[in-house]
Amino acid sequence: xxxxxxxxxNIALAEGAVIAGCRYYFGYPITPQNEIPxxxxxxxxxxxxxxxxxxxxxxxxxxxxxxxxxxARAMTTTSSxxxxxxxxxxxxxxxxxxxxxxxxxxxxxxxxxxIAASQADYFQAVxxxxxxxxxxxxxxxxxxxxMMDFAILGYELADTYRIPSLILSDGVxxxxxxxVTVRDDYVPKPPAKPWALTGCKGREKNVIRSLWLDEDxxxxxxxxxxxxxREIEKNEIRYEEYMTEDADVIAVAYGMPSRIARTVVESxxxxxxxxxxxRPITLYPFPYQRLADLASRxxxxxVVEMSAGQMVEDVRLAVNGKAPVELYGTPGGxxxxxxxxxxxxxxxxK
Amino acid sequence: xxxxxxxxxxxxxxDLRLNYCPGCGHGTAHRLICEAVDELDVRERTIAVAPVxxxxxxxxxxxxxxxxxxxxxxAAVATxxxxxxxxxxxxxxxxxxxxxxxxxxxxxxxxxxxxxxxVIFINNANYGMTGGQMAPTSLVGQITTTTPGGRNPSTxxxxxxxxxxxxxxxxxxxxxxxxxxxxxxVRETKKAIRKAFELQLDGKGYSFVEIxxxxxTNWKMTPVESNKYITNELVNFFPIGVYKDDYKE
Numbered sequence: 182x183x184x185x186x187x188x189x190x191n192i193a194l195a196e197g198a199v200i201a202g203c204r205y206y207f208g209y210p211i212t213p214q215n216e217i218p219x220x221x222x223x224x225x226x227x228x229x230x231x232x233x234x235x236x237x238x239x240x241x242x243x244x245x246x247x248x249x250x251x252x253a254r255a256m257t258t259t260s261s262x263x264x265x266x267x268x269x270x271x272x273x274x275x276x277x278x279x280x281x282x283x284x285x286x287x288x289x290x291x292x293x294x295x296i297a298a299s300q301a302d303y304f305q306a307v308x309x310x311x312x313x314x315x316x317x318x319x320x321x322x323x324x325x326x327x328m329m330d331f332a333i334l335g336y337e338l339a340d341t342y343r344i345p346s347l348i349l350s351d352g353v354x355x356x357x358x359x360x361v362t363v364r365d366d367y368v369p370k371p372p373a374k375p376w377a378l379t380g381c382k383g384r385e386k387n388v389i390r391s392l393w394l395d396e397d398x399x400x401x402x403x404x405x406x407x408x409x410x411r412e413i414e415k416n417e418i419r420y421e422e423y424m425t426e427d428a429d430v431i432a433v434a435y436g437m438p439s440r441i442a443r444t445v446v447e448s449x450x451x452x453x454x455x456x457x458x459x460r461p462i463t464l465y466p467f468p469y470q471r472l473a474d475l476a477s478r479x480x481x482x483x484v485v486e487m488s489a490g491q492m493v494e495d496v497r498l499a500v501n502g503k504a505p506v507e508l509y510g511t512p513g514g515x516x517x518x519x520x521x522x523x524x525x526x527x528x529x530x531k
Numbered sequence: 532x533x534x535x536x537x538x539x540x541x542x543x544x545x546d547l548r549l550n551y552c553p554g555c556g557h558g559t560a561h562r563l564i565c566e567a568v569d570e571l572d573v574r575e576r577t578i579a580v581a582p583v584x585x586x587x588x589x590x591x592x593x594x595x596x597x598x599x600x601x602x603x604x605x606a607a608v609a610t611x612x613x614x615x616x617x618x619x620x621x622x623x624x625x626x627x628x629x630x631x632x633x634x635x636x637x638x639x640x641x642x643x644x645x646x647x648x649x650v651i652f653i654n655n656a657n658y659g660m661t662g663g664q665m666a667p668t669s670l671v672g673q674i675t676t677t678t679p680g681g682r683n684p685s686t687x688x689x690x691x692x693x694x695x696x697x698x699x700x701x702x703x704x705x706x707x708x709x710x711x712x713x714x715x716x717v718r719e720t721k722k723a724i725r726k727a728f729e730l731q732l733d734g735k736g737y738s739f740v741e742i743x744x745x746x747x748t749n750w751k752m753t754p755v756e757s758n759k760y761i762t763n764e765l766v767n768f769f770p771i772g773v774y775k776d777d778y779k780e
Contacts, residue, residue, distance in 0.1 A: 205614060205615060231615075233610065233614065233644075236636050236637070236639075236640035237636060239604065239607075239636075239637075240607040240636065240637050241607075243600065243601065243604040243608050243611070243637070244607050244608070244611035244614075245611060246598075246600075246607075246608055247580075247598065247607065247609060247610060247611020247612040247614075248615045249611070250611070250612060251612045251616050253615040255611065255615075269601050269604075270604070273599075273601050277599070378578045378598055378612065379578075379596070379616060379619075380575050380576035380578060380595070380619050381575050381594075381595050381596050382575035382576065386595050386596050386597070387596045387597075388590045388596070388597050388599075389597075389598045389599060390581075390590060390599040392587060392599060
């Protein structure tokens with residue numbers, strides 16, 4: 182039986198990972214996600230797992246690489262400056278086709294920034310961050326419930342495609358408390374991992390690598406990666422729509438701003454104003470086609486995000502000139518204001 | 532007359548021509564590791580971590596499971612593997628730039644945690660693969676491509692003595708320095724590697740084998756001269772010996 186509990190987003194994420202079968206957590210403290218390592222430090226030993234506080238984010242992501250190579254469901258979590266430090270390992274994880282779960286509970290940047298919620302790591306999450314041509318599956322929760330659910334989904338997708346999954350959250354979703362249906366009746370079913378490094382008993386040796394010094398090796402591996410990404414783009418696009426059927430103006434937002442946008446749209450609908458919300462749930466793969474379809478029948482779109490404007494570029498790419506796309510972006514850990522979302526949506530309706 | 536085989540390729544070493552420069556010590560070190568793996572009969576439960584640098588192709592030569600690591604991160608990768616599979620033999624094979632420069636934090640903290648792994652450290656006092664630049668282990672006065680006037684301690688600091696440093700951590704159970712420059716050194720190295728593996732397989736804790744090796748190409752010496760340089764010069768700053776052994780026979 183599933184039970185309902187009041188849970189902080191960060192705890193919901195951590196417990197979701199444990200429910201998904203994660204038994205290996207490697208991390209380094211940074212605000213605003215410290216509840217995750219703190220929770221794992223007591224929860225994992227109790228569940229028969231291992232918690233290691235690494236010496237750095239660089240070490241933690243590489244410990245995840247080792248544990249994932251050995252076939253385990255492993256995890257690390259961090260916040261923005263920490264995720265920057267992990268980028269080397271993220272590129273290697275992607276190149277080596279290693280499934281794992283990571284989370285970035287974003288804070289204000291660039292630099293040390295602040296500890297307020299932000300969405301300014303969108304480019305880093307979906308456009309690379311590390312070197313080379315690669316993608317991660319990027320899931321954007323907007324509630325503690327989704328922090329839990331996406332930890333489970335993240336592992337399922339990671340194992341299905343042998344790809345690292347990233348939960349791109351923010352400091353508010355991480356720290357807010359809400360009622361969560363704990364999926365403790367979930368039974369993890371990780372697939373067999375014949376490629377894993379377990380010792381070569383009864384088989385040829387396995388090698389996990391990203392280096393080929395011959396002419397074709399890296400090209401072959403890149404072609405494999407790209408074929409996998411096309412498959413993911415075909416199968417795994419997720420989004421949520423609210424009142425978009427007849428909307429003249431659509432707010433596009435993910436994570437915390439999507440809740441603000443929805444609150445504003447609910448009140449505008451009471452006034453009889455035709456507005457809606459489109460929320461990308463997977464930031465990679467991005468719902469380009471659905472946004473393009475919507476763009477062909479709306480007056481305009483308003484992107485609300487906690488950055489100086491990052492996801493707006495993907496929305497404009499999707500819309501491709503079919504409708505005007507305006508940005509309401511709040512950089513540096515600043516929060517979008519309901520009144521301003523209202524004002525902008527209303528002006529776009531004219 | 533009946534013939535007896537007294538010497539052959541270790542079965543855990545792939546029958547391939549090594550890509551190392553003729554005379555380089557990596558091939559000897561690889562062989563000694565594989566001999567020890569064979570003797571302990573653990574090929575099927577051995578997992579190595581290959582370095583960045585000349586030995587990056589180690590996964591082609593070892594006939595057991597191997598993981599690649601980014602430059603310097605081998606000890607962290609080995610930690611992840613070992614925590615998941617504590618009954619496997621986990622070997623981290625690293626060079627001096629990898630272990631003592633970019634990976635110093637990972638190196639020291641894995642040792643300090645007392646991870647039950649074995650680190651094989653090939654010290655040839657320069658960056659071999661990238662063309663002979665200064666390493667943290669280059670000797671004072673050593674001419675490299677980035678110290679054309681010789682390493683000057685007032686600007687480049689002093690060479691770092693890793694075996695001595697590693698031996699200071701309570702979690703470390705065995706730390707030695709050997710060479711592969713002569714027959715005696717090769718025999719001592721083999722003994723050290725085997726002992727390190729045995730300690731790990733018995734769950735005793737972290738073991739560290741530093742091997743002074745040559746880089747005749749970048750040192751611009753013949754193989755023979757480079758081995759003489761190790762036994763006559765390098766050992767004066769990096770003395771061979773056992774720096775820690777919590778399980779002396």
